Amino acid sequence: MDKIGIIGLGNMGEAIVKTLLKSGAKKESILCFEIKPERARFIEDSYKVKITGSVEDLVKKAGYIILSIKPQDSKKLLKSIAPLIDDKKILISIMAGITLSNILSATGKPLKAIRVMPNICVKVGEGAIGIAPGPDIKKEEMEAVKNIFLPMGKTIEVGEELMDAITALGGSGPAFFLLFLEAMIDAGVKMGIARDKSKIICTQVVKGTLMMLEEEGIHPTLMKEMITSPAGTTISGLAILEESAFKGNIIKAVEKATNRAKELSL
Numbered sequence: 001m002d003k004i005g006i007i008g009l010g011n012m013g014e015a016i017v018k019t020l021l022k023s024g025a026k027k028e029s030i031l032c033f034e035i036k037p038e039r040a041r042f043i044e045d046s047y048k049v050k051i052t053g054s055v056e057d058l059v060k061k062a063g064y065i066i067l068s069i070k071p072q073d074s075k076k077l078l079k080s081i082a083p084l085i086d087d088k089k090i091l092i093s094i095m096a097g098i099t100l101s102n103i104l105s106a107t108g109k110p111l112k113a114i115r116v117m118p119n120i121c122v123k124v125g126e127g128a129i130g131i132a133p134g135p136d137i138k139k140e141e142m143e144a145v146k147n148i149f150l151p152m153g154k155t156i157e158v159g160e161e162l163m164d165a166i167t168a169l170g171g172s173g174p175a176f177f178l179l180f181l182e183a184m185i186d187a188g189v190k191m192g193i194a195r196d197k198s199k200i201i202c203t204q205v206v207k208g209t210l211m212m213l214e215e216e217g218i219h220p221t222l223m224k225e226m227i228t229s230p231a232g233t234t235i236s237g238l239a240i241l242e243e244s245a246f247k248g249n250i251i252k253a254v255e256k257a258t259n260r261a262k263e264l265s266l
């Protein structure tokens with residue numbers, strides 16, 4: 001398999017290196033470049049991967065080039081590496097808000113590019129990863145890139161027009177969910193349960209619910225109905241949540257976050 005080159009070794013770059021190695025990728029198949037020498041040294045010492053002497057060196061040797069730098073640094077970098085990219089190399093951008101057409105206009109020439117939008121959970125191999133192919137990407141090339149990200153979580157192929165929605169749902173999603181979890185823990189405390197015990201109960205509720213959905217292959221609505229008995233405790237609580245449009249508010253929050261992602265990418 002072609003070498004995987006990672007440009008930018010910040011939070012995400014490191015997470016990618018770490019998960020690739022954990023999934024059994026050979027150290028020799030990974031090339032890295034980072035602008036800050038002390039950060040590059042730290043990654044080299046921690047993971048024993050090869051840090052190339054220059055970004056050009058990485059681009060020449062890698063078949064898959066993952067751009068993991070900040071969006072605002074992308075234009076200059078893309079311009080500088082463009083002459084070294086041919087149709088055998090695939091550029092993979094995880095940069096938020098940088099569109100495929102931004103990439104093409106910065107490089108000034110047609111090239112094979114794929115946009116990938118991971119979320120923070122890639123650090124534990126359970127990311128929700130949106131992936132949108134550029135126009136010239138072949139099916140087998142897309143499969144190869146999906147395989148690179150497979151150890152980091154689940155990849156979901158979408159058209160590029162949905163990348164802002166993926167950013168909102170998958171990227172901001174953990175924060176929305178954590179607000180709910182925090183509220184549940186506080187609710188336990190309000191009812192007199194010690195905070196540490198309330199936290200155990202609430203996290204176990206989440207873990208158990210997700211495992212049941214997965215192992216029994218049931219739809220969330222159906223599982224909710226299984227625990228909502230007539231005139232019972234669950235329906236009493238659900239009715240209160242719906243009084244303040246619990247579902248509607250979540251939908252609006254995701255819509256707002258999607259629009260914000262659109263604004264940021266302009």
Ligand SMILES: NC(=O)c1ccc[n+]([C@@H]2O[C@H](COP(=O)([O-])OP(=O)(O)OC[C@H]3O[C@@H](n4cnc5c(N)ncnc54)[C@H](OP(=O)(O)O)[C@@H]3O)[C@@H](O)[C@H]2O)c1
Pocket residue numbers: 007008009010011012013033034035036039055067068069070071073077094095096097117118119120171
């Ligand atoms: N963090 C997330 O949860 C997340 C989720 C989805 C997507 N993303 C995207 O992933 C990308 C990386 O995010 P991050 O959180 O890892 O950012 P980060 O921690 O700032 O890492 C980027 C690293 O790249 C370095 N760099 C800058 N220009 C470079 C160049 N020309 N060549 C090599 N290295 C260079 C930076 O150095 P300096 O600090 O000196 O600039 C920094 O060490 C961003 O585009 C972001 O939108 C992040």
